[in-house]
Amino acid sequence: MEITYRIIQPVEYDIFYELINQDDSWWAFSPSLGQLSAGDWNVYCGNENILCLGCFVDNTPAGLLQGTAFSTASRAMRIAVIAFREYAKIAPVMMRGAADWVFASIDCACMFGEVPSTNRHVMNLLQKTGFEKQGVIPELYWSDAKQKFVNATIVVCTPESLRKAKSDADLDI
Numbered sequence: 001m002e003i004t005y006r007i008i009q010p011v012e013y014d015i016f017y018e019l020i021n022q023d024d025s026w027w028a029f030s031p032s033l034g035q036l037s038a039g040d041w042n043v044y045c046g047n048e049n050i051l052c053l054g055c056f057v058d059n060t061p062a063g064l065l066q067g068t069a070f071s072t073a074s075r076a077m078r079i080a081v082i083a084f085r086e087y088a089k090i091a092p093v094m095m096r097g098a099a100d101w102v103f104a105s106i107d108c109a110c111m112f113g114e115v116p117s118t119n120r121h122v123m124n125l126l127q128k129t130g131f132e133k134q135g136v137i138p139e140l141y142w143s144d145a146k147q148k149f150v151n152a153t154i155v156v157c158t159p160e161s162l163r164k165a166k167s168d169a170d171l172d173i
Contacts, residue, residue: 001057001058002057002058002059003055003056003057003062003090003093003094003097004055004056004059005053005054005055005056005097005098005101006053006054006056007051007052007053007054008045008052008053008054008064010042010045010046012054012061013041013042013045013046013052014038014042015061016045016052016054016061016064017036017038017041017042019061019084020064020082022084023082023084023085025082025084025085049068049069050066050067050068051065051066051067051068051077051102051106052064052065052066053065053066053067053098053101053102055083055087055094055097055098057087057090057094061084062083062084062086062087062090062094063081063082063083063084063087063091063094063095063098064081064082065079065080065081065095065098065102066079066080066081067079067080067102067111070112075107075108075109075110076108076109076110076111076112077102077106077108077110077111077112078111078112078113079111079112079113080113081095081098081113081126083095083125091125092125092128092129092169093169095125095126095128095129096128096129096130096162096165096166096169099111099129099130099157099162100162103159103162109158110156110157110158111131111156111157112134112154112155112156112157113126113131113154113155114137114140114152114153114154114155115152115153115155116140116141116143116150116151116152116153117136117150117151117152117153118143118145118146118150123153123155126155126157127155127165128165128168128169129157129162129165130157130158130161130162130163130164130165130166131155131156131157131161132155132156132157132161133153133154133155134154134155134156135153135154136151136152136153136154137151137152137154138151139151140152
């Protein structure tokens with residue numbers, strides 16, 4: 001199994017859009033965006049200020065890391081991630097590889113995001129990847145399942161926390 005990473009190209013936008021729809025994973029990928037139309041997705045992916053890093057397993061799309069600079073005067077990147085269902089079991093490996101790619105390829109000091117605190121699966125994945133909990137934002141997201149607003153956990157990954165997560169993963173083998 002070969003895992004590779006690259007910025008997705010315009011001819012691939014529709015493929016990733018369909019995979020997110022097929023998995024019904026808009027809620028996981030980006031709760032703040034919600035579901036986008038195909039046209040809005042293409043505009044979003046084509047924005048030069050958005051990183052759309054595809055993860056491929058044996059040249060098949062397996063996941064996506066989307067990143068935006070916090071500001072033009074910052075080295076911090078806000079991210080959203082998704083591993084398609086078929087690849088969920090290797091999501092921590094894929095995410096650590098994507099984080100490696102970001103830190104090696106972009107002048108980035110840290111990646112951060114916010115996750116609905118009720119989403120334990122994603123929180124577990126991010127912690128295995130090197131993201132550390134930094135705080136809580138009260139009632140940031142609407143939860144259809146709970147029919148109320150839920151808190152979000154702020155998570156941050158640095159090159160140092162990524163190295164520790166990789167070391168910890170090596171010990172688990």
